[in-house]
Structure formats: C-alpha cells, structure tokens
Amino acid sequence: MNLSTPKGLIILVVLMFGFGFALVPLYDVFCEITGLNGKTAGQYEGELTTKSNEKAREITMQFIVNKNDNLPWEFAPNQNQMTLALGEQKQTTYRVTNTYNTAAIAQAVPSVSPSAAAEYLHKIECFCFEQQPLEAGEHKDMPLVFFVDPELPESISKITLSYTLFDITNSTAPASDPHKVKKVGN
C-alpha cells in the first residue's frame, strides 16, 4: 500500500471505514474475554464445578430490575437477595405482567456489578436468552438457574445482577418503522 499515491490512500480510507464496523464485534469479543462492562456470557454449557472437601465460601447475590423507557409493566424479582455457596446451583424467578391491552414481546438484558464478577456468573437457564411473548394482561414467572464459579476472586463478596426490560414488540416487526410507531403510541 503506497501511501503517497491517491490509490494507496483510498485503500486506507476503505480499510478505516471497515475498521469502524469491525470495532463492533471486536468490542464484544474484548468485553467477553476481559469481562469488562458487566456483560454476562450466554448459556453455560460446561460442568458444574465444585471444589470438593473444602467448605465453599458464601456470598450474597442481589437481584434488581430496571424498566426501559418507563415501561409501565410490572416486573420484579420474586426474591430480592439470597446467600449461596460458591459452586452451588440456585434457582430464582422474576415476575412480569403485561399491563397493555395488546400482546407484546419483552426482552431482558442483564448486567453484573462489579463487572469483574461477570465472567464468574454462569447461567444455566435464563429468561434473558429468549424473547418473551406475553398476551394482554398475562402474568409470567420467568426462571433463572445459575451458579457462581468457585474461582471468584476473594475480594468480591456481593454480586448484583440487574435486568433491564425492553419492549421490543415494534422492533421485531421489521415491516413497520419502530420509531415512528413508538412515537404515535406516546
């Protein structure tokens, strides 16, 4: 690539435009490897790892929720806090109610704080792996099955798992412009 000619410079421009887009997957890979940004991984498929003999350390898990765009739905964890041993498999549920008088689709997006704990939180089953269709007025108890890796650093004794609930009914119907539809609704 000869950078003193227009041809070489055009190639550089095209490459840098591509690099802008390449930053999107690079960012995800970077966050997954380093566990930065509190992003949790997808479904855990490995073995349930427990350190035998030693008595496992106990930590506190807190469950909190947020609703995007002041979504008027009811969404709350059925248990706000629990104590569990590292490596111990636990189950909890979240209750969601569609308060609209039409069917809707919800998507929950997780985030972990402190972000260093994200890579040690393994989810075996989570409602956030799938979109959640809800009929008008429907209640649902959505399950979460998880355990915390025994390799969790000593410095972390409390993990907060947050779910933000999004109404993605309009974005899943690509025929309509999501933003225009949303604006009319408001």
Next chain:
Amino acid sequence: MSEQTLTIDDHDHHDHGPAKGLLRWVFTTNHKDIGTLYLIFSLTMFFIGGMMAFVIRAELFQPGMQLVDPGFFNQMTTMHGLIMVFGAVMPGFVGLANWQIPLMVGAPDMALPRMNNWSFWILPFAFTMLLSTLFMGGGAPGFGWTFYAPLSTTYAPPSVTFFIFAIHMMGISSIMGAMNIIVTLFNMRAPGMGLMQMPMFAWSWLITAFLLVAVMPVLAAVVTMMLMDIHFATSFFSAAGGGDPVLFQHIFWFFGHPEVYIMILPAFGVVSEILPTFSRKKLFGYHSMVYALIAIALLSFVVWAHHMFTVGMPIGGQLFFMYATMLIAVPTGVKVFNWVATMFKGSLTFETPMLFAIAFVVLFTVGGFSGIMLAIAPVDFQYQDTYFVVAHFHYVLVPGAIFGIVAGVYYWLPKWCGKMYDESLGKMHFWLSFIGLNLTFFPMHFVGLAGMPRRVPDYALQFADFNMMASMGAFLFGTSQLIFVYLVIKAVRSGKEAAQVPWESAEGLEWTLPTPLPYHTFTTPPVIEQK
C-alpha cells in the same frame, strides 16, 4: 530549512490570469482560488456559528429562562459545535493549506486540482443541508455535537437523517482535501527539498492529513450505524436488540480524539512559521518539532476513552487512559519549550501576526493545563460535563485553532493580495479579541469547578455574576471580529502596495515569489541548493 539559497528560474512569461466572470469560482482548479474559497467559507461559517454562540450567551446572561425555549437552546449548542468544528476550523486550515503548501514547497499547484475543486464545492451543500434542519418539523439536532446514542437515534428528531448525510458529505470533503495534501507533499516538493527540509507548516499538515484519512472514515462508519439503527431496524447501539450504547461512545471518540489534534496541529505549524520571523531567529529544534508532531499524532489513537471516564470503566482502563493522556503533555511541552526558546534572546517585534502567535502560545498552554487536570481520572468525575470542560476546550480552540488561522491570514495576506493590511486596525482586532475571549472563557473555569453543568439554558443563582461577565466578553469577542472583516476588505481594495518580503527576515520559498503574486507560480520548480 537551514542554510539554503534559492535560485528561481523565471524565464516563463506567457502567464495567463484567471478566467472572467463568477463561474470562474465554480470551475476553478487553481490552488489560490480554492484556498480563497475555503477561507471565505470558513469565515462565513465562523459568523453563523458565532451568532448561535450569541443566542447561547444571551440566554445565559442572567439566570432564569429569558429568550429561547430549552429545546431551541440545545439545538443552538449542538449546531454551534458542529458548525465551528466542521465548518469554521477545518475548512479554515484547508484554505491555508491550499494557499500555502504549493507556495512553500515550490509546487505549481496541488497534485489533484480537479479533486480539489470538488472537495471544496461539496461543503456549501453539506452545510446548507445541516443548517436547513433548523427549519424542519421537530427542529434541528439538539443532542450535542457529540451525538451520543440513543439520544441521537431512538430519541432524535426526524431531521437527524439530514444531519447524518451532512456529516457524510463533510467527511468526504475532508478526506479528499487530506489526500490531496499528502500526495502533493510526497510528490511535488521542489527538487532538493527533502522531507526534513519541509517548512514546519507543511509538516504539521502532512501529519494532520494522515490523521484525517485515518479517522474520518471511522466517523462515517459510526453515523452509518446510526442511520441503520434509525431506519433499518439494526441494533448497533440499542441494548434491547443486543447492542450497546457505550460502544457508540468508543467509536465516536476513536474518531473524536484525533479530531481535536486535526484542529490544532496546523495551528502549531502556522505559529512555527511566524515566531521565527518576528524573533529574527531560526526555529529552535526543528527535528524535535517534527518528532513531537508525530508522537502527538500516534498517541492520539490510544487515549480516546479519557472522554468517557464516567461511563463505567475498570480501574485498569482508567489508569491506562489517564497515563497515556498525560504522556501527550510531553511532546506538547517540547513544542511549547521550542517556541519559547525560538523567542528567547531574539530581536522581537510585535506586528499583528506575532501578537496572535504569542497569544496562541500562552493561551493554548492555559488550555493544555486544564487538559491535564481533566486527564486525572478521579478528578474528572467531578469535572465531567461541567463548564470547566467548556472552558478547557474553548481555550484550546479559540486562542488555539482560531488564533492560528487568523495569525496565518495576517502573516500571508500581504503576499496573497499584494496589499498591506492596516496595522493599527490589526492591533485593535487583536487586543479586543484577546480581552474578549479571556473575559468569556476564564470565568467558565470558576463556575465549572463550582459545579455548573454544561448544555443547560438556566443555572443556579450563585453562578450569575461570572455568567454575566462571560456573556459580555462573548459579545465583545464576537463584534470585534467584524473589525477583521473590515480590515481584510480594506486591505484588498485600498491597501498600500506590499513589498515582496513584507516582514524583515521572513524565510521560505513563498517570499521568493514576486508581489503581487502571479496567478500561476513555480511553473518551473525552484532549485534549492543545499550548502
């Protein structure tokens, strides 16, 4: 540039002047014409952006809601930033480059003259489109010049699509301008002029042009992603669809930080030309100046996240970006040291270009110091999004970038139009600008440290006095720019004939050319003899 003698072969006398009529300006491929067009465009945008600043400062003259509603206020801050950055500062420097680079390296014109014409003529269309959003339903973009998603995607007014297209066009224009400069500097230097004999202004533009070519495509990519999120149901920046709004900030600032050096490096070059002339000494430390430029440019790619310390970053990331940012103070310090050393024991005179250049060195350093304060991650949590940040970047952009352009225009105007400007008007312009800008931006440090947030149309009562002071300074600064317009028109129409070298001991190829400057110069390359 040390120890050179210049021989000009000037036997060519079938010179022809510019074409007649207004269409000359549309079809021109002459670097001098295009340079003039860029500079006039930049000045026009400077006044349009300045009027928006007037609206902002008038609203902030006293606490409470006075003149405009908050939505319009946000549109003003957004458009002021966009127009000043992309419309005033960047085209201003490209205008200086178009005029000066061929003259300074002994080239007959820019390497790609037709592309040069195109890269200018895209700009009026891009900015017409951007400004037209002010008259659209829902108003102009009001999400800040940094257009963070999802404010600029999910919650944006419909005019955002016009904004995106305008950014695309400005980007194409800047990229073409930068390519032209790189190709010219690599291929069209006079025989005998090596890279390390290039004038410092040419060096600063070579580095800037590479920054532009590297990061403007990234800006194009990020606005394209916005466009897709808005219209094609993708989710680059929408968390609900698996995207991440923080990703927007990373990509934006990967462009944005080199961009701030794009706006200051050519000013470094201008000042490095002016200070030696009026100190009657060689530029101190030419080589270290070049290496410092390169070091600043390279470091600018690895410091972007210091703009986003508060979005939530692990301590390791904060430390890395904090130290990398502070490292930039080293090459910048080298440059400031060299400028001071150039003046040290020189035989100084204080003509208008020199006044602007000295003010540049002093006030840019003030802005640099507040930059170091902002680089410290733990205190940045306090300063983030306050008027302290506003004070910081206006100190590096107004007496930095703007003074750089103005100093360059004063310095080279006698060569460009063959007429001398009115020195006492120039001094008046300088002193009123100097007082006005310090009165405007210095109090912003105080209100910022005391906690006044930026981008707000109203504020708490305790900030009232400093804000009134800043507003009065802004009115003074803004109106005194009219002196500059008058001065330039007066010089062009009825100025005294300028000498071939209007400044005692000015060096460089541009001063070997006759005054008034012929329409075509260096049709035969000058021979540079190395001693």
